[in-house]
Amino acid sequence: KVLENLERLDSTKESYDFVIVGGGIGGSTVASRLSENPRFNVLLIEAGPTNEGVIDIAVPGFFMNLNNTYSWGHVTTPQIGLNNRSLPFNQARVLGGCSSHNAMVYTRGSSDDFDLWGRVSEDRSWSWKTLFPYFLRNEKLVPPPGGRNASGQYDPRFHGSRGFTSVSLPWGGPTDFDLLAIKNAEQSNEIKFNLDVNSGKPSGLVWIQSTIGNGERCSAAVGALGGKVRERPNLTILLNTHATRVLPSKESRQLDIRTVEIVSVSSGKKTAVTAKKELIVSAGAFGTPHLLLNSGIGDKKELEDVRVKSIHHLPDVGKGLSDHLVFQFTWSANDVVRPVDTVAAFEEWQTNRTGPLTEVGVHQVIFSRIPPNASLFKEHGDPAAGPNSPHIEISLSSLGPQVVSFVALLTPKSRGSVKIASNNPFDKPLIDLGYLTHPFDLLAFKEGARIAKRWYEGSAYEGYITGFLGPDPDTLPEKEFDDALKAGAGTWWHPVGTASISPKGAKHGVLDPELKVKGLKGLRVVDASAIPYVPTAHTQAAVYVLAERASDLIKASW
Numbered sequence: 001k002v003l004e005n006l007e008r009l010d011s012t013k014e015s016y017d018f019v020i021v022g023g024g025i026g027g028s029t030v031a032s033r034l035s036e037n038p039r040f041n042v043l044l045i046e047a048g049p050t051n052e053g054v055i056d057i058a059v060p061g062f063f064m065n066l067n068n069t070y071s072w073g074h075v076t077t078p079q080i081g082l083n084n085r086s087l088p089f090n091q092a093r094v095l096g097g098c099s100s101h102n103a104m105v106y107t108r109g110s111s112d113d114f115d116l117w118g119r120v121s122e123d124r125s126w127s128w129k130t131l132f133p134y135f136l137r138n139e140k141l142v143p144p145p146g147g148r149n150a151s152g153q154y155d156p157r158f159h160g161s162r163g164f165t166s167v168s169l170p171w172g173g174p175t176d177f178d179l180l181a182i183k184n185a186e187q188s189n190e191i192k193f194n195l196d197v198n199s200g201k202p203s204g205l206v207w208i209q210s211t212i213g214n215g216e217r218c219s220a221a222v223g224a225l226g227g228k229v230r231e232r233p234n235l236t237i238l239l240n241t242h243a244t245r246v247l248p249s250k251e252s253r254q255l256d257i258r259t260v261e262i263v264s265v266s267s268g269k270k271t272a273v274t275a276k277k278e279l280i281v282s283a284g285a286f287g288t289p290h291l292l293l294n295s296g297i298g299d300k301k302e303l304e305d306v307r308v309k310s311i312h313h314l315p316d317v318g319k320g321l322s323d324h325l326v327f328q329f330t331w332s333a334n335d336v337v338r339p340v341d342t343v344a345a346f347e348e349w350q351t352n353r354t355g356p357l358t359e360v361g362v363h364q365v366i367f368s369r370i371p372p373n374a375s376l377f378k379e380h381g382d383p384a385a386g387p388n389s390p391h392i393e394i395s396l397s398s399l400g401p402q403v404v405s406f407v408a409l410l411t412p413k414s415r416g417s418v419k420i421a422s423n424n425p426f427d428k429p430l431i432d433l434g435y436l437t438h439p440f441d442l443l444a445f446k447e448g449a450r451i452a453k454r455w456y457e458g459s460a461y462e463g464y465i466t467g468f469l470g471p472d473p474d475t476l477p478e479k480e481f482d483d484a485l486k487a488g489a490g491t492w493w494h495p496v497g498t499a500s501i502s503p504k505g506a507k508h509g510v511l512d513p514e515l516k517v518k519g520l521k522g523l524r525v526v527d528a529s530a531i532p533y534v535p536t537a538h539t540q541a542a543v544y545v546l547a548e549r550a551s552d553l554i555k556a557s558w
């Protein structure tokens with residue numbers, strides 16, 4: 001059942017085996033899987049409201065409208081690497097978490113990215129091979145909205161058909177612009193057509209896949225917590241309720257943390273709930289370290305500096321943050337604008353869930369490695385997890401007389417942190433992404449721009465692309481290019497790593513390989529913060545697969 005607020009929760013009558021904080025991808029997936037077992041009574045607590053009935057969430061083409069609604073309103077600290085700019089950093093505050101307002105791109109990353117989890121945690125049960133069945137279990141590949149034939153644009157061998165996360169290829173295409181790209185890949189020695197981005201080897205020109213089913217966004221709130229799941233008698237979803245601290249139980253010798261202090265967003269009513277078995281924190285890459293630090297779990301000295309009583313010295317909480325930075329490059333093109341009639345498109349969406357609003361407007365992207373002879377590797381080494389991991393992603397979209405490509409650095413060396421500013425749990429966390437603080441990253445962006453330039457110089461684009469509008473790393477003085485990048489680069493909203501897994505018994509890291517908080521009993525973390533390095537992909541699929549496996553680990557321990 002779904003409870004609109006804390007006033008409706010009768011914690012004196014109900015007791016819960018598992019209490020989960022955060023109804024995003026991690027939390028919703030775990031809540032769904034654990035409540036499959038009727039013996040488990042599960043409580044899922046979410047700070048935001050329901051996703052239901054919000055048209056901007058349901059219509060894929062309206063995702064840009066969601067910028068500041070249902071959001072925590074985070075702003076980063078001044079970023080030294082971006083000439084001290086502070087960036088607004090959207091993180092959803094609504095059931096489904098960021099899957100309710102993200103761009104829906106469904107990319108898993110490379111097999112090497114997941115093998116790296118095994119190396120970092122010294123636990124080979126985290127690997128592409130062991131996680132692949134979980135990708136399939138989570139996914140339901142469905143036809144594109146409108147039902148066009150998408151064969152030749154994906155490989156069915158890599159997809160699931162019975163999971164709760166609907167995935168589909170775009171409604172439209174191939175457009176003339178898509179066909180140019182396919183022809184260019186046929187003629188290119190550098191970038192070849194790759195049939196499926198989600199095979200574990202993403203490099204090449206690929207069709208995008210999106211978490212869209214029947215023309216609607218399929219968020220974790222729709223998929224993991226859809227229809228029948230919400231009606232389960234052993235699952236309670238408590239909305240508009242902010243978790244402020246996790247609390248130790250008094251009587252145990254080893255710190256046992258299964259209690260969470262919660263506050264009603266509307267009335268300020270405060271109470272605490274204790275899980276009989278486990279407390280699971282899934283508040284996202286910023287929310288999870290924020291909650292742990294507020295509770296006194298983190299670096300003792302740093303906590304004392306903000307007058308938070310340390311209950312468990314765990315220095316790496318909030319450290320190791322990494323994210324994808326992205327920059328837009330532009331070309332002039334011999335084409336005309338094709339405006340979308342939004343009123344007609346919305347009518348089409350309402351009538352039969354087809355049309356241009358069932359997609360986000362990009363059909364194809366390029367994943368590419370930086371050529372091995374590039375000089376930056378000599379000085380800084382190669383941060384990619386392995387040869388299957390691309391360094392750069394380039395989106396392909398035509399706006400008529402201009403072609404724009406977002407070039408993203410997928411393998412940053414820069415790292416940042418999440419800290420707390422005070423002992424007030426309602427104060428915003430201090431979010432420092434550390435963008436471009438490692439020299440590799442700026443150099444890699446230049447290589448990314450060069451890959452994009454070489455792509456559009458391909459013979460298929462002759463007569464179509466009429467010039468590169470820059471900024472051009474090969475013609476501008478170095479400082480001018482760097483300044484343009486620092487002034488214009490933005491986030492791709494893929495933060496991870498703030499409560500990373502590490503080997504059992506290791507002093508560094510926050511979680512053991514079973515996602516239990518080190519040195520504590522009763523407390524696990526299941527969300528993007530557990531992921532040690534940002535995968536070479538948009539991050540939602542990685543969080544789904546982490547949460548699918550976590551659910552099995554939790555079930556197996558009870």
Ligand SMILES: Cc1cc2nc3c(=O)[nH]c(=O)nc-3n(C[C@H](O)[C@H](O)[C@H](O)COP(=O)(O)OP(=O)(O)OC[C@H]3O[C@@H](n4cnc5c(N)ncnc54)[C@H](O)[C@@H]3O)c2cc1C
Pocket residue numbers: 021022023024025026027045046047048090091092093094095096097098099101102103104105106107241242243244282283284285287288291492493494495526527528529537538539540541543
């Ligand atoms: C604008 C945007 C676009 C993106 N586009 C894509 C994309 O196209 N493809 C892709 O793969 N990925 C994309 N992502 C990233 C992806 O959505 C995230 O990696 C993923 O949602 C992370 O899952 P999570 O469970 O860690 O956290 P979230 O999904 O963020 O969930 C955390 C939940 O916890 C709740 N919460 C936090 N603190 C508390 C508290 N104290 N008490 C109670 N509840 C709390 C939040 O309200 C939220 O619902 C995008 C993200 C954003 C923000």
